[in-house]
Amino acid sequence: MNTHWLEVPQQQRVDVVGTLTAETKELWLGLHGYGQLVQFFSRHFRDLANLHRAFIFPQGPHKFYLEGVHGRVGASWMTKEDRLVDIQNQWAYLDQVLRWATAEAPNARIHFVGFSQGVATGMRYLGHGTYAPTSFLAWAGSWPPDLDPRSVEALKATRFKGWFGSDDAFIGVEKQAQIITHYREEFGLEMDWDRYEGGHTFDKVILAEAIIQLEQ
Numbered sequence: 001m002n003t004h005w006l007e008v009p010q011q012q013r014v015d016v017v018g019t020l021t022a023e024t025k026e027l028w029l030g031l032h033g034y035g036q037l038v039q040f041f042s043r044h045f046r047d048l049a050n051l052h053r054a055f056i057f058p059q060g061p062h063k064f065y066l067e068g069v070h071g072r073v074g075a076s077w078m079t080k081e082d083r084l085v086d087i088q089n090q091w092a093y094l095d096q097v098l099r100w101a102t103a104e105a106p107n108a109r110i111h112f113v114g115f116s117q118g119v120a121t122g123m124r125y126l127g128h129g130t131y132a133p134t135s136f137l138a139w140a141g142s143w144p145p146d147l148d149p150r151s152v153e154a155l156k157a158t159r160f161k162g163w164f165g166s167d168d169a170f171i172g173v174e175k176q177a178q179i180i181t182h183y184r185e186e187f188g189l190e191m192d193w194d195r196y197e198g199g200h201t202f203d204k205v206i207l208a209e210a211i212i213q214l215e216q
Contacts, residue, residue: 005085010061012093013058014038014056014057014058014097014100015038015039015042015056015057015059016054016055016056016057017042017046017048017049017054018049018054019051019054020054020056020101020105021104022107023107024052024053024105024108025052025053025107025108026053026108026109027055027056027101027102027105027109027110028053028054028111028112028113028211029055029057029058029097029098029111029112029113029122029133030055030056030057030113030114030115030118031058031077031112031114031117031121031122032059032060032115032117033115033116033118033140034116034117035074035075035076036075036115037059037074038057038058038059041115044202044207048211054108056097056101058093058094058097059075060075060076060117060121061075061077061089062075062078062079063075064076076117077090077117077120078090078121087124090121090124090125091124095131098129099131110131110132110134111133111135111136111137111211111214111215112125112135112137113136113137113211114136114137114138114141115139116139116170116200117141118141119138119139119140119141119143120142120143122136123136123143123144123155124144124147125151126150126151126158127152127153127154127155128151132157132158133158134159134214135158135160136158136160137161137163137214138163139162139163139202139207140163140164140165140168140171141171142171142175142179143162143179143182143191145182145186147187152187155189159214160192161192161194162191162193162194163193163194163196163203163206163210164193164195164196165197165199165200165201166195166196167197167198168198168200169199169200170200173195176195
């Protein structure tokens with residue numbers, strides 16, 4: 001059997017909270033977690049948009065039923081199957097999204113906010129995509145352990161803040177410590193991070209404060 005990879009045009013969903021105009025100064029790319037859809041994920045950010053701040057939410061290209069073969073649908077960025085191809089597709093996809101968004105908001109600085117699986121998706125894009133974000137807010141997600149040198153160097157030039165939950169069922173406190181230690185010992189990076197009281201979800205107050213701080 002021979003396997004071939006073909007480039008094909010596709011339509012992908014991107015939701016916008018706020019308005020993309022020449023007056024937009026801060027443009028946040030929001031990357032959702034595993035099993036989420038952008039119309040629900042974007043709700044966490046609706047109170048944070050204003051005349052000068054807007055959010056764009058590309059939806060992960062893989063959609064599936066969350067339980068069985070009917071009912072609620074979720075999306076993801078990748079699985080272990082053909083993961084390297086999926087990662088390259090992510091870079092091309094995010095490039096296209098940001099090319100469109102920056103054309104609509106030409107005076108805006110770019111920021112990333114990732115949740116859960118969206119954290120690794122965004123961090124792998126660093127150093128490989130056309131666009132370099134000013135800052136990166138990593139929320140309740142595992143930092144990829146296999147960052148290549150290009151992404152590591154790009155991460156050093158990006159203002160980064162990581163937040164973990166004190167009672168996260170997917171990334172416990174012990175796992176959090178392992179991630180932080182790995183980045184220190186493997187990449188020589190002392191990452192800025194903190195911990196909120198709660199599980200695998202956003203803290204509305206801290207989220208708003210973190211976004212404002214990263215924009216300063």
